[in-house]
Amino acid sequence: MGILNKILTAFRGGANEVGQSIVDANSTRIFEQEIRDAEKHLTQAKRDLTDVMAKEMHAAREVDRIKRAVAEHEGYASQALDQGNEALAIEVAEKIATLEQELSEQQSANDSFTAHAARLKDLVKKTERQLADYKRQLTMVKTTESVQKATATITDSFTSSNSKLLNAKDSLERIKARQQQFDDRLQAAENLEAEGSDKSLQDKLAAAGIGEQKTTANSVLDRIKAGKK
Secondary structure, eight states, rough: OOHHHHHHHHHHHHHHHHHHHHHHHTHHHHHHHHHHHHHHHHHHHHHHHHHHHHHHHHHHHHHHHHHHHHHHHHHHHHHHHHHTTTTHHOOOOOHHHHHHHHHHHHHHHHHHHHHHHHHHHHHHHHHHHHHHHHHHHHHHHHHHHHHHHHHHHHHHHHHHHHHHHHHHHHHHHHHHHHHHHHHHHHHHHHHHHHHTSSHHHHHHHHHTOSOOOOOOOOHHHHHHHHHHO
């Protein structure tokens, strides 16, 4: 049973590693999708905020209406008292009490809507700032990824090109060596032929000043000068 548990643990560990590798490979895409999801929630939050603000406005109008009604009925009660009609004044007072109870409820609702709207506005602003920052970060992350991919491509291309250049250099050196060998053989053949001919011997005698010398303009001029002496 212990071995089975270890196998299951190893399997879960492997699955976790695979999951992490998938997340890492798609981290930018996941981050971008999370931003889009947050924007959708923010849009919905703004709609909810609009509803709360509308209810706040309605409650505020009700508060104002009831306050006017209370003031109006207080005037009625005062007039009834002035006329000595206390029964009517009491009836008006009961109406005022009902209006004041309604006013209290509407004021409480209005205060609640106002406080809730203020909290939602603050959250919306914070979320908008956070999303704006995340969008900037996403732009930088994408740019960095693009630069890194370009750098990797250039590096691979350079490495490949460098290898090709080295191969080309080796080919050039081999060609030069082969051509030099051809020239050396040709020169060796010419030297060998010269050494085995009369020309080689004549060249050696001429260099030693032996045998028939070639007539030159200088030798002719020297002979004429010598005849005049």
